[in-house]
Amino acid sequence: MSRAARQRTLIVEADGGSRGNPGVAGYGALVRDPDSGRIIARRAEPLGVASNNVAEYSGLIAGLTAAYAIDPGARVEVRMDSKLVVEQMSGRWKIKHEDMKRLALEAREVAQAIAAAGGSVSYSWIPREKNKDADALSNDGMDGRSISEDLWETADSGDAVDVEEPEVSAADVVADADAEAGAAAEPVQAQRMSAGRERPVRLLLVRHAVTDFTVTGRLDGRGGPNPDLNDEGLAQARAVAAGIDAKVGSLPVRFIASDLSRAQDTIRPAARARGLEVEVDPDWDEQNFGEWDGELLRDLVQNKDFRRLRDDEAYAAPGGGETHRELVERVRGALGRALASAPDGGVVVVASHRKPIMVVLADLLGIDLTHAWMLSIGPASFTGLELWSDGHGTISFVNDTNHLRAR
Template sequence: MKVVVEADGGSRGNPGPAGYGALVRDAASGAVLAERYAGIGVATNNVAEYQGLIAGLRAAADLGADDVLVRMDSKLVVEQMSGRWQVKHPAMKPLAAQAREVARAFATVAYEWIPRARNGDADELANRAMDEQAGIEPSGAATGTAAHVTAPPAVWSGAVGEPTRLYLVRHGQTALSVERRYSGRGNPALTDVGRRQAAAVGRRVTSAVLPAVVLSSPLDRALTTARAISADVVVDEDLVEVDFGTWEGLTFAEAADRDPDLHRRWLGDSSVPAPGGESFDEVLVRVGRLLDRVLDRWAGRDVVLVSHVSPIKQLLRLGLDVGPTLLYRLHLDLASVSVVEFYPDGFASVRSVNDTSHLV
């Protein structure tokens, strides 16, 4: 699919309150396929322009675009991204690198400078972002059935900056999951169905977000799933499943029969560990530690985390800022994908949970 990305950014003060706008058009018809805009706090014009570019490229990637033409009225960004000018400013280097990494998802990408008068739609979105960030109401209501905006959650929440977007992937099927047995630190391999699920979720993730950082639990069922997404996988011990202790390999009924009182308490109190194993509160501690590392090392990036039910639920819990009740009421399917974003100002947004559309 061939698309045109139009992007812009602005700052009222340079540096001052800043925002960006971007839209994606079908290259043949000119129809608008997606719009993105957000306030980014206090920044310069150039930072805002790069943020607009990154948002536009990501929107094009989300649509599955192959060939991309980027049009901007920023001579600086166009020349730097085309490789004709060097990126010298320290604040620009990571943004340019981030944009190039997103652009690697496309078969072709080209950059074209256009006069400001031809970039009015992206400029309007950037100004809308700055207005909403400042709490300024629009001067008139939109009319007509086609008047709608596709905008990131930051527009409505007040969050600022580029989020770190986590794609939370549960591993594929194993023999223990078929038999509905507790499967923690044991290391069963994927079944044939599980390998097909891993291939499907791999296609789903790579079509949407690669290139991205891919982290995985050290257990084989997760690693095999992760390698269906990328050959370059970083193993992180904190993504391992909860330790079920002596309940490992048992069904729910078998564990309840063996330790009825403890099992009952374990189901209602996240501080209670499985016998010889781990509590959900302990999982939360290590998952929080993992999240801190990810946000520090890969801020503003797309990061894929391939893991298990318990760590993924804890990450969603951190995104929603809710208590442990979520652990007992949320279902996550095998090879499902959930998406949560964490912003530099501490805000978080859960975008989707338990997506299995790729398995149909």
């Protein structure tokens, strides 16, 4: 008998959702035996705060991984009601957002493993009403439930269930494509967070130590001169290392910093003391202040437009500046990635800047931009959080500078 004649076929149905887009998110996926119609694997996980697109891709990855576990060399037919994911994974639509590029790459790696084992993966779009089982599992995920059931070993018992091949009309495709195009315009806020963890992730946010710009009161964003720490800042970095050691102890740690040198240099002594490298994530960078970068704050406060920057989420400084909304979008994504790869039972230390730290706190507290400015976050200070996978958490301390006074 030829390989084609005996090759097994598996159907993957996957979905994901976000209550708020971005909001509390979760995914669901299942593997179905096409001959009997039985569901032989079920998956669901909460994702914390994420977008619909991230949730849908996460469901796809879970479904492919489950299919690979059942039969690495199977012919896998993926069915999803996300036109965006189906078209992107089929190579017909480009993937623009970096977060989705990473998730699509992860899905392709699983698909390549299936192909390497002699199998194949194909993708087809189905209407939402044909994807109800995966949708129900994604709602389980959004409700905070983790499901991982492998049922293929008991699949010989019970009655078979007929599986309808989806009947897709042109109107269905057009309507869903329009909806997905709108979703694609939404920025991806976060990758998969610490889904399924039984305890929160401990996060220690560190504002960078002082530079000459900090001392003289000059604005310095992600597009500015990027000054190094001065002598005082280097001394603060040593104190930060001692403070991290006191707070973390022997727990496993992951060190992350923005792309700006002052943030990396602030926690590098702490990382080196543990034999670790500082990982760089540019989405933790300070806001881009356009042509105002390097200007004295005392001069800018006389500018009416500068007051708009403080109060208007949609306003960007002239010369290529960044709006507060744009800053929020990328910081949420950076936070999601940090939490997703947190060491189990350990701490994630992130060296960043005033406004990104302000964004994290404001999101958790549910306060607007005007009130967020009231949060004091001094140079080389610590802010401690404990965050659950559903986006909720506790603020343990803010603007802690005790380690600086101890030096």
